[in-house]
Amino acid sequence: MNDAITVRNLKKEFKAYSSRSGLKGAFRDLLTRNYKIVPAVNNISFQVKQGEMVGYIGENGAGKSTTIKMLTGILTPTTGEVIVNGMNPHKDREKFVSTIGVVFGQRSQLWWDIAVQESFRLLKKVYKVSDEQYDSHMAHVIRTLDIEPLLDKPVRKLSLGQRMRCELAAALIHNPPLLFLDEPTIGLDVLVKLKIREFLKEINEKYNTTILLTTHDLSDIEALCERVVMLDEGKIIYDGALKSLKEKWGEGKEIEFQFLEDVTLNDLNRITASSEVKWEKDEKEAIFTAFAEDNDELISLLIAKVVADLKVKDINIKETSTEEIIRNIYDRGIS
Amino acid sequence: MFYIAIFFQYVAQYMKTRMQYRADLFVEIFSDLLFQAVNLIFILVVFGHTELLGGWTRDEIIFIYGFFLVPYALFSSFFNIWDFNERYIVKGELDRILTRPIHSLFQIVLERMELESLFGAVTGIAVMIYAGNSLGLGITWTDPFLFFLFVIGGMLVYGGIFVLIACISFWADARTSIMPMMYNIGNYGRYPVDIYNSVIRFVLTWVLPFAFVGVYPASYFLGKEEWFLYSFLTPVIGIVFFGISILTWNSGVKRYRGAGN
Ligand SMILES: Nc1ncnc2c1ncn2[C@@H]1O[C@H](COP(=O)(O)OP(=O)(O)O)[C@@H](O)[C@H]1O
Ligand SMILES: [Mg+2]
Numbered sequence: 254m255n256d257a258i259t260v261r262n263l264k265k266e267f268k269a270y271s272s273r274s275g276l277k278g279a280f281r282d283l284l285t286r287n288y289k290i291v292p293a294v295n296n297i298s299f300q301v302k303q304g305e306m307v308g309y310i311g312e313n314g315a316g317k318s319t320t321i322k323m324l325t326g327i328l329t330p331t332t333g334e335v336i337v338n339g340m341n342p343h344k345d346r347e348k349f350v351s352t353i354g355v356v357f358g359q360r361s362q363l364w365w366d367i368a369v370q371e372s373f374r375l376l377k378k379v380y381k382v383s384d385e386q387y388d389s390h391m392a393h394v395i396r397t398l399d400i401e402p403l404l405d406k407p408v409r410k411l412s413l414g415q416r417m418r419c420e421l422a423a424a425l426i427h428n429p430p431l432l433f434l435d436e437p438t439i440g441l442d443v444l445v446k447l448k449i450r451e452f453l454k455e456i457n458e459k460y461n462t463t464i465l466l467t468t469h470d471l472s473d474i475e476a477l478c479e480r481v482v483m484l485d486e487g488k489i490i491y492d493g494a495l496k497s498l499k500e501k502w503g504e505g506k507e508i509e510f511q512f513l514e515d516v517t518l519n520d521l522n523r524i525t526a527s528s529e530v531k532w533e534k535d536e537k538e539a540i541f542t543a544f545a546e547d548n549d550e551l552i553s554l555l556i557a558k559v560v561a562d563l564k565v566k567d568i569n570i571k572e573t574s575t576e577e578i579i580r581n582i583y584d585r586g587i588s
Numbered sequence: 589m590f591y592i593a594i595f596f597q598y599v600a601q602y603m604k605t606r607m608q609y610r611a612d613l614f615v616e617i618f619s620d621l622l623f624q625a626v627n628l629i630f631i632l633v634v635f636g637h638t639e640l641l642g643g644w645t646r647d648e649i650i651f652i653y654g655f656f657l658v659p660y661a662l663f664s665s666f667f668n669i670w671d672f673n674e675r676y677i678v679k680g681e682l683d684r685i686l687t688r689p690i691h692s693l694f695q696i697v698l699e700r701m702e703l704e705s706l707f708g709a710v711t712g713i714a715v716m717i718y719a720g721n722s723l724g725l726g727i728t729w730t731d732p733f734l735f736f737l738f739v740i741g742g743m744l745v746y747g748g749i750f751v752l753i754a755c756i757s758f759w760a761d762a763r764t765s766i767m768p769m770m771y772n773i774g775n776y777g778r779y780p781v782d783i784y785n786s787v788i789r790f791v792l793t794w795v796l797p798f799a800f801v802g803v804y805p806a807s808y809f810l811g812k813e814e815w816f817l818y819s820f821l822t823p824v825i826g827i828v829f830f831g832i833s834i835l836t837w838n839s840g841v842k843r844y845r846g847a848g849n
Contacts (some may be wrong), residue, residue, distance in 0.1 A: 267845060322846055327686045343842065350688040361683050364699070367605055378597045379688055381590070386634045 255339070257431050257463040258301040258324060261332035265294040265319050277585060288518070293319040295303075295487035296333070297513055303430065304461040305455070307430070308474035308495070311484035312583065315465040318357075321435050325355050338431055351380055354424035358436035362406045362420055368421050369402040375379040375428060375543055380427035387426070393423050397452050414445035421449065425456065434466045450476045469578065485583065500547055508543045508552065513564040516541065525560050547572075591694060598698040606703075614630045616704050624657065626713040645779045650812050651719035655809070656778040656802035658834040659710025659742030664705040666697050667747045670771070672754040680847025693837050697737065716809075725809065735825050744826030746774065752831035758840030770796075793818070800825045823835035 268288040273281055301307050309319050320355055322328040323335055326342030326349055336471060338352045356362065364420045377387050395401055399417040403411060405423040411419065417437060424432065434453075438446045454477060456462050468474060470526045474481060474495065481498060485490040489496060528551060531544045543559075545552055557567065606613050623830070644652075676696065685692045751771055767815040774794060780803050792799040807815035807823045 319846075322683070325687055328846055330842065346686065347689045349689065353687075355687045357683065360680070360683065366603065371601060371604070374600060375597060379606050434788070448760060517661060526651050542840065 254334075255303055256300045257303045257305070257338060258299075258542060259334075259336040259467065260300070260320075260324070261321065261334040262295060262431060263297050263320070263335060264292060264331045265316075265323060266290045266331045266447040273396070274322050280454045288377065292487050293325070295388075297484075297487070297489045299482055299492055301463060301465060301487065303463055304457070305480060306457055306466070306478045308478035309465055309467045310471070310481055310579070311472060313428070315484040316487040317484060320433055321433050321465070321467065322549075325353060325433055326350060351427060351459050352429055352431065353427040354427070356417075356420050356424045356432075356434045356437050357418070358402065358434075358439040361408060361416065361462045363416075363423055365409050366407055368405050368407055369400070369411075372408065372419075372423060373404075376423055376426045382427050386428070390428050391422070391426065394425055394452075394456075397455060398422055398448065407477065411539055414425075414441050417441060417445065422453065428460065431463045432462070434468075436553040438468060438470055446470070446473070453477060483579070483582070490582070499572070505544060505546045506552060508545065508556065509569040509571065510541045510543070510559060510565060511539060511568075512541070513566045516563060520563070521559070521572065524558055525555055528558075591690070594690065595698065596791035598701070599600070602701060602703060617707055620704060620707055621711065621745065624708060628653070628711075628715065642780060646722075647719045647722045649780065650778065651716055651723065651725075651810060652802050652806040653775070654712045654715030654717075654719055654780050655806035656737075656742075657715065658709045659739045659746060659801050660740065661705050661708030662711060662743040662779070663746040663750075664708065665703055666701050666743075667704055667750050668700040669696060669750060669754050672696070673757040677757045677844070682841075682844055683846060685839070686844070693834065694839055720809075724745065725811075729808065734808065738819065741826030743799040743803060744830040745797050745822075748826070748829030748831075748833040749774075749798070750795055751837055752829070755833070755836045755840045758843045774798050774801075797825050797829065 265380065267290070268399045269291045270286050270288045272278065273287065297320070309320065319328065323330050323336055329343050329490065335445075338349070340352070341348045342349050363369065364375070367375075373391070395404070397422060400415070400418050400422060403415050403419060406418060406504050408419065421437065438449060441449070453464060453466075457464055464477070466473065466478065479494055479496070481491065481493070482489055483498075515531050518532050518541070521543075525532075525543070529546060533542045533544070534540075535542070542553060545555060551567055552570070561567065628650075676685070682692070685695050688695060690698075750770065778801075789799070793804075800818070800822045804815055804818040808819035
């Protein structure tokens with residue numbers, strides 16, 4: 254299978270200007286300005302296969318948008334190599350961009366003053382989409398995103414959630430094999446988020462569309478992406494399965510027990526003495542929590558032991574949330 | 589071919605949108621016409637009592653002004669890029685443009701066009717007919733073709749200069765722009781160049797060739813043989829300047845940094 258995206262030693266530096274103080278400083282700024290060079294994306298390499306859905310995550314200012322802008326041909330890299338859909342995005346830009354779709358959550362791609370369907374009609378011409386292609390493909394997109402009733406409204410009259418759904422549809426008019434989404438769910442309410450996720454999953458399955466997605470909302474990633482690429486200060490600090498990220502960085506599992514009889518921490522420690530478990534008791538609610546390594550064998554053994562000895566009212570297995578894991582990684586750094 | 593088809597798609601869309609706000613449209617056309625009338629009166633007042641100015645009669649000057657209005661109208665309809673720096677660079681609108689499969693400058697021309705400005709051309713032609721009548725100028729069969737050629741050349745000169753100025757935004761990171769100043773310099777093209785000193789004439793011919801938008805091409809129709817060479821250079825200068833501006837634009841776009849946050 255071909256790679257949709259190949260990135261090698263990619264780097265983007267920006268000049269960050271600073272102003273000198275005072276009148277004299279202002280005059281000197283006119284001639285030469287002080288600046289330092291800030292690497293927004295610092296020597297990253299990765300590959301994405303056709304049909305993959307990849308979550309590109311990182312804190313604000315980590316360089317996510319800058320990467321996407323280089324992959325879509327908006328920005329020229331300082332150094333390094335980018336090959337997307339077999340092309341260099343910066344050469345032959347016009348040919349290249351008809352093979353991708355782009356959505357920027359913070360910025361509208363549609364024309365502000367004209368009705369949504371007029372925007373679609375213009376984009377259809379711009380991307381040279383035939384009537385048959387448009388009808389068969391877009392009818393489905395419009396139905397799934399539920400934007401039929403919005404089509405005759407101008408974009409400026411739409412709510413954010415309505416607009417985002419239209420933006421997504423607009424990015425797919427030419428049914429591109431590769432879709433870039435930069436914060437597509439920012440500021441949206443839960444229902445719209447769910448609808449958008451549902452939709453992305455569907456086009457990925459139906460057309461094998463590759464999707465690269467940046468987001469603040471890790472539940473987007475959990476719902477959609479098996480693979481995450483994590484960025485920190487312009488560098489990739491993790492690239493792999495979301496699952497192994499959890500296994501490696503999760504704090505293990507927590508198993509909560511409630512009992513029908515009076516139980517003490519001593520009892521529990523005695524029962525599970527042969528396993529590596531730490532018990533804690535929440536006095537108020539009479540909930541006992543076992544902290545164990547995230548290992549299915551071990552946990553099932555642990556539960557078996559407890560259930561064999563004590564009358565259990567309720568059991569609840571909790572996983573460390575991705576959110577917490579990511580926090581941990583940023584707080585402590587990866588090593 | 590594709591670009592021509594797309595052009596008309598945008599024009600159709602533009603008309604549709606404009607028709608929805610008919611009241612605005614009429615106000616705009618009216619103020620446009622009013623603006624041109626004021627300009628005309630200004631010319632009449634300034635050149636009213638001088639029958640001859642550096643060898644040009646009052647009617648000839650009015651004729652030049654009328655001619656100038658035509659390429660200028662085309663320019664203002666399609667090169668509405670005076671706020672390019674603020675709109676497309678500082679706000680980062682160019683991001684959107686660069687993700688679409690049409691040349692970026694052409695897209696900006698398409699989405700910023702203001703077809704009402706074309707009414708200026710009607711005024712211009714009316715002024716030319718009036719002045720031409722007073723001067724007793726005749727029309728030969730080649731005149732319409734040359735007129736068309738010179739008008740397009742003049743528009744390309746004007747467009748080329750302003751695209752080059754817009755390109756400064758790719759290299760400098762200044763938040764303000766010198767566009768308004770250039771609009772003023774552009775106005776000098778409508779007056780006969782030889783009334784200025786030779787330095788200004790040189791500048792208006794070869795550096796910022798605004799003279800090719802008014803005086804030089806109009807001289808042909810006025811039968812001023814000493815300027816014929818320059819008249820016929822109009823389309824050449826137009827193509828050369830516009831070509832240079834496109835090349836500059838293309839390399840400028842590679843330096844686009846997007847809107848920082
Ligand atoms: N056009 C620009 N000029 C200067 N600095 C920029 C520009 N765009 C981004 N940056 C800087 O590069 C870094 C990465 O930004 P960005 O890619 O937008 O981060 P993210 O999308 O991950 O929040 C930030 O420090 C930001 O300030
Ligand atoms: Mg961002």
